Structure formats: structure tokens, C-alpha cells
Amino acid sequence: MTRWGCQYQNVDLAAITRSNLDLVVVDPSLDDRARRLITKAECEALKKKVDGTRRIVLAYLSVGEADTKRWHWPAAWLINEPEWLGPENPKWPGSRSVHYWHPEWQHLVYNDEHSILGTILDVGFDGVFLDRADAYGDWSGHPGAMGAMAELVFKLG
Numbered sequence: 249m250t251r252w253g254c255q256y257q258n259v260d261l262a263a264i265t266r267s268n269l270d271l272v273v274v275d276p277s278l279d280d281r282a283r284r285l286i287t288k289a290e291c292e293a294l295k296k297k298v299d300g301t302r303r304i305v306l307a308y309l310s311v312g313e314a315d316t317k318r319w320h321w322p323a324a325w326l327i328n329e330p331e332w333l334g335p336e337n338p339k340w341p342g343s344r345s346v347h348y349w350h351p352e353w354q355h356l357v358y359n360d361e362h363s364i365l366g367t368i369l370d371v372g373f374d375g376v377f378l379d380r381a382d383a384y385g386d387w388s389g390h391p392g393a394m395g396a397m398a399e400l401v402f403k404l405g
Contacts, residue, residue: 271304273377307373312383349396
């Protein structure tokens with residue numbers, strides 16, 4: 249494998265399908281507001297390169313930070329924030345640190361058939377690209393932060 253790419257915003261499925269990439273990481277959502285996710289058929293099309301060979305297709309998944317504008321964020325949580333939601337990331341408005349060791353966050357991310365990971369796997373992605381696995385650094389005052397992240401990543405496998 250020599251060529252890879254990632255596209256997290258304004259995902260252009262046609263351009264990726266026409267590309268020569270051996271591996272691609274994409275956001276599974278094409279439009280958060282409309283809750284328009286990549287479909288199974290679109291995911292299958294992404295897996296085939298123009299020359300007929302196979303491409304690996306991974307979905308982007310943030311495990312240490314939540315974006316409250318995303319397709320998976322429950323509307324009720326916009327009104328009544330969960331207790332495990334931390335401060336906003338000044339570099340990414342709407343993105344918030346999370347207590348990723350909290351069962352409710354883990355339920356949203358992976359511990360349910362309708363979780364973010366469950367949805368990704370249902371679509372047919374080959375796997376996930378984990379973002380913010382370094383989020384334990386956001387919680388230096390929490391003595392088990394690093395171990396909790398390692399446990400979360402292990403459970404995703």
C-alpha cells in the first residue's frame with residue numbers, strides 16, 4: 249500500500265472512487281443536518297478502485313471528543329448537557345472534551361447496536377480511524393485517564 253488519503257469534510261464520493269488511493273479515511277456523514285450517511289452501496293463503490301483492485305475504506309471516529317453538531321448527537325443533550333461533557337475545544341467550535349470512561353459516552357460510541365461504531369460497521373466500512381485517542385491529556389487531574397483510554401480503545405477492537 250503506497251497511496252492513502254483522508255477526507256473529513258465535503259466528502260466527494262465520486263472523486264474518491266475515481267482515485268488511485270489504496271486506503272481512504274472518510275467521515276461516514278455526508279450531511280449532519282440531514283442525517284445523510286454514506287450508504288452500504290456507496291461504501292461498496294468506494295472499496296473498488298478504477299482498475300478493479302480493492303481499496304481499504306475506514307470511517308473517522310472520535311473517541312475522546314464530542315461534536316455537538318454531529319448526526320449522532322441526541323437533540324435532548326443540546327438542551328440538557330450530559331454531566332460527562334467537558335470544556336469546548338477552542339480550535340474546533342462545538343467540539344467538547346468528554347469523560348470517555350463514562351458509560352453513557354461509551355454507549356453512544358460503541359456499546360449499542362445503534363452506536364456510532366455499530367452504524368459504521370453496518371454500512372460496511374473496513375474499520376475505523378480513531379481520533380482523539382490522546383484525549384487523556386485533557387484530563388491530567390484524573391489519575392486513571394490514560395488507562396481508561398487504553399481500555400476504551402481495547403474494547404473497540
